[in-house]
Amino acid sequence: MCPVYEAKDYKSDQYVRWCPGCGDHAVVVTLQKAMAELGIPPHQIAVISGIGCSSRLPYYMNTYGFHTIHGRGAAIATGVKTANPDLSVWLASGDGDSLAIGGNHFIHAVRRNVNINAILFNNRIYGLTKGQYSPTSARGFVSKSSPYGTVEDPFIPAELTLGARGNFFARAIDVDMKTLQDCFVASARHKGFAVTEVLVNCVIFNDGTHKDRSQKDIRAERTITLRHGEKMIFGANQDKGIVLEGLKLRAVTIGQDGYTLDDVLVHDAHEKDSTMHLLLAMMGYMDDSMPIALGVIREVEAISYDEAVKAQIEEVQQKKPERKLHDLLLHGDVWEIK
Template sequence: MKRYVPQDFRSDQEVKWCPGCGDHAILNSVAKALPEVAELLNYSHERFTFVSGIGCSSRFPYYMQTFGFHGIHGRAAAIATGVKVANPTLSVWQVTGDGDALAIGGNHFIHAVRRNIDLNILLFNNQIYGLTKGQYSPTSPLGIVTKTSPNGTIEHPFLPGEIVLGARGTFFARSIDVNIELTKDCMVAAARHDGTSVVEILQNCVIFNDKTFDYFLNKEVREEMTITLRHGEPMIFGKNRDKGLVINGLGLKVVKIGENGVTMSDILVHNIHQPDPGVHMMLVNMKAPDMPVALGVIRSVKDHTYDDQVRDQLIDLRMKSPIHNVDGLLASGETWTVE
């Protein structure tokens, strides 16, 4: 099996995102992830396929040296579903934005998650419509002033992780565009997951929504305002690694290790495989500055997949069917002899 390098997955097309756009870093993360995925899963280059809808993120198939399909607005999940069901051996990656996936494509998105189709969905979340020049999106914060909300939005925003878990999602991870290594690791974990995997990437739009996540992702506060979760490890964070999460009644609470009798043994240990989504839901809902924003793989549980079920159902029907060819089909049911 050939060992691939990132450049094997980069096309020769000129990348036409704005200078400073977070999409550049995400592209680098994907290029780094795919060789690792190919080696881990013994996949050849020809098995990778990228599908997109409309938006800045959706230019992705042009920049990948893989099979690709640039679809229409909001329909990437439907197209990706068809690709996967038609050819289950492919590693199908859907690239979408918060507008493409959660507004016009919202219905397709939740049903792809609900069906647990073996897709890898990369959801770029910049909380704005960038390609169409700055309208508010389904994830824009309440009250934000944009070109379509000059007096501030009056709509409550979606939280992608909450939607995924609410749709009975089996895999959800969150990363940030500038952390290429963490994003790469989330993508590799997504590829290894059998079922719908959603990786939300908090991505900065330098033109229309610059520094929207700065209040918790700025380098000066990031260590105190985010927590990178790892399976089997205590949920600790902070510049001095002295803060942690504990269960407090029906919610989570931040505590300081060493104060008020709190020890490392009191800190909650992350379990991505926990079937009950309760703690996972609490993690995806944490918001700065009161709580750290959760990054990394948050949920990864096993369940049967739609594409496997379709395959098994067709095999079973073929075995049981008394009809094995066209002649058998034409002679089946009620027939008449015309003289």
């Protein structure tokens, strides 16, 4: 009989050293619940991180863990997964960690499709180093490192992930733990590099950065939770939907201006062509009248890097007669010096 796990089985005995009210608390609690839902034994899980507030997460998990160096979490997680393909590997990283110094490692882990579950904490700030702007901070953002406002445009994690040929992208808000848990479970069940962006709040250095989407009284109107095979409907009264007009998406009120439920798009997360997924992922960023998309936006199966490496090794081993180091050393042209 398989053991039944609870969230507490994945919780370490370490005191959680995040600021009270930090959105990271919701992420670790939700991750523990997701792991219990998945039923993966703690000893078959490894949580890898880089540097930053979010990268303390391995300390709070009763699993294998590795708190690595700034920006290199994706590279080390790739090594862990490739060497131990049976492990469930999770990468905890912030927007400054993965998208700045670790940007190269991040996009190539996406491109290679390593079977890793990446949790991208996005609070649009460097929190651990006390409030510098990050690669996701908006143009004009005033911070300790940009006292007169930034003069550059930010990365949008979804755009970067899909541009790197990502096959899985999901998004959730720290205060919506149900959607976040669903994203984590889907991520774990997906074979390949799975990015879940979590819009988290930094109460000290960037408080309220996502409030235009996360506040409870406006969330239903400003966000839409996508579910594969279901109509793209949102709103406090579930009376709004997403339609396609030409090459653009538009939010409409069902029953007005000639739009009916039949006009509302059905979400297909499994479509290999990423064009629609990119349009959905970018909603609310280029046009503020559109809701921001939450849930699993893209989920497409493809061979993973670690799976391909394992198959290649097995194929080469079948063709090579050497089975031991002694055989390898004596293979080919050898001579003895006396």
